[in-house]
Amino acid sequence: MSAPGRSQALTPEPFKGEGSPVSAPGRSQALTPEPFKGEGFPVSAPADDTALVALEGLRKAYNLGRPNEAEVLHGLSLRIARGEFVALIGPSGSGKSTLLNVLGLLEPPTAGSYRLLGRETAGLDDTALTRLRGQALGFVFQFHHLLPAFSALENVTLPLLMRDGRVDAAAEARARELLAAMGLAAAAGKRPGELSGGMQQRVAIARAMVGAPPLVLADEPTGNLDRHSADEVFALMRRLHRERGTAFLVVTHDPGLAARCDRVVELVDGQIVGDRAQTQPGP
Ligand SMILES: Nc1ncnc2c1ncn2[C@@H]1O[C@H](COP(=O)(O)OP(=O)(O)OP(=O)(O)O)[C@@H](O)[C@H]1O
């Protein structure tokens, strides 16, 4: 089931995985389901409580109880272990952003179980959800959503201000160190409007990382960037993963970037139709 008005734009093209250079489709072209044929499906951590993310039979419907009720995620089961680097791919309208919103505790599922850091999230109140979100998750979106009136450094420390009510010297030092790791030491005092698109997105990644979350959820983080900036931003995410052990779940329409992830989960019409590991060349 695709979004009305979007389905005509979908031109199926099989995702081949394993780094094969599937010609780069534009956003309007889709990656088609390819039934998973290999052994070991799904490629997930063993069933234990140490998984970072554990979904069982997760469903999400919009407009529940209204005539326009529509179920978008149809009973997903998925595990993500600590320190994984996972691509989430699939056609437009397949439910990728919806899944990220549910994983990000921004939207409640309508059924099923979602355990984050071993903790069942169903039934948590807003305060508990906010606390868990602040502890467990960082977010990067397609558009950087930086606040234009604040410096890069202030934008990076903002989640800490919201979480802890203040930014102490250690927190500021951590934000500066992250900006430096993003190649932006000299830009700490600059406002977003003074930075290029790629730089803005690198500030957004530093912001996602500032609370040292075990998982960063990134929804088309390079979708708005030119090829060169996209490569640079992606390489920085891989470096953060390698050096800090942060897990990433990255939605992408770019088969070239999906091929550079360690695992590719494919969503079609709200169902996981593929889940495969990929071997990456060394750093
Ligand atoms: N807030 C909402 N209310 C109602 N329906 C929604 C809402 N958000 C998304 N949907 C519908 O859910 C389906 C999945 O949308 P979603 O944005 O998750 O897809 P996507 O895979 O992220 O697509 P894209 O690649 O275009 O970003 C679509 O049919 C969409 O119209």
Ligand SMILES: [Mg+2]
């Ligand atoms: Mg989306």
